[in-house]
Amino acid sequence: MSKYSRLALSTTCAGFGILLGRYYERNNGQYRDTSIENLGKSSLTANDFFKDNESFGKNQAPISDTVRSFLPVSTVYASTQISRPPNRLQEILTFGVPSFDPLRPFENHVVLYDRRNRVPHWVFEHLKKEHVEKNDKVDRKSSDFTEDQAIHPFFRSTNADYKRSGYDRGHMAAASNHRHSQKAMDDTFCLSNIAPQVGKGFNRDVWNDLEKYVRALARKHRNVYVCTGPLYLPRLEPDGKVYIKYEVIGKNNVSVPTHFFKVIVMETDKGEFEMNSFVIPNQSFPENTPLKNFLVPVETIERASGFLLFDGVPKHRLKTINGKKV
């Protein structure tokens, strides 16, 4: 070990000591982010950040995609092409790496929470007949909207934010998709699964129709996978320029999405797949507005949301998209 390396190592270790202290302090609070691996931590330590590549820090070491995506291009280039002192990046990030929104796993759905907007990025569900069937033992009326204690208070939406806002607390994973278990239904009332929706003409009507359609599919198919979330779409304003404009509500400035999307993947008994994807503006529609009016290519949703959706569905077994053979 060179003199320089020893110096760097000791400096870095001292830094990690401080970091670990801070980390544990932050996570003793009730708002600890519980999630898979590192994804939910409010901020990562440099140690967390680099641990997924043991060889990182050696010359010519490959960088994992996870780390690479967070580094400036020049740094990535330097790390792969040019000799440099080890652990320099850990040193730069000594006091934490603010990154990653929290992934929130629940009993029967998963939420990627958007700290900035105080609503979900997306919510995934896997639905079978038994999840959506009528069940007298599970009662929606015994579920209450609850704030998500796992989200840091700076970023947590509250019932007070929604009260008298004019908007419904709209479920992303619908409550009635989880009728097999009171706990699973209660989970959907956690505010990390909720976004502001226009009530009359949207949440209670056309959006509700879409949710009923999903349950009908779940009764007919072996497996149904659903991804639901908000969108903030750009619009041409009178000055001739394009803006993304949306209202925020409550003391926490909870974002009111301009649109919502839902992508549905069905698996047939043959093991083939069908996909339908919808985008509906967050506004009132007349009764009995047909859902087919809102079918859009999934690529539209991907480009607007920043997420590739159902990218892992085997292409050769995907037989129809939005009702058309592919």
Place this chain on the structure above:
DNA sequence: TTTACTGT
């Protein structure tokens, strides 16, 4: 039916 609100 299922989605929720406000006001008591």
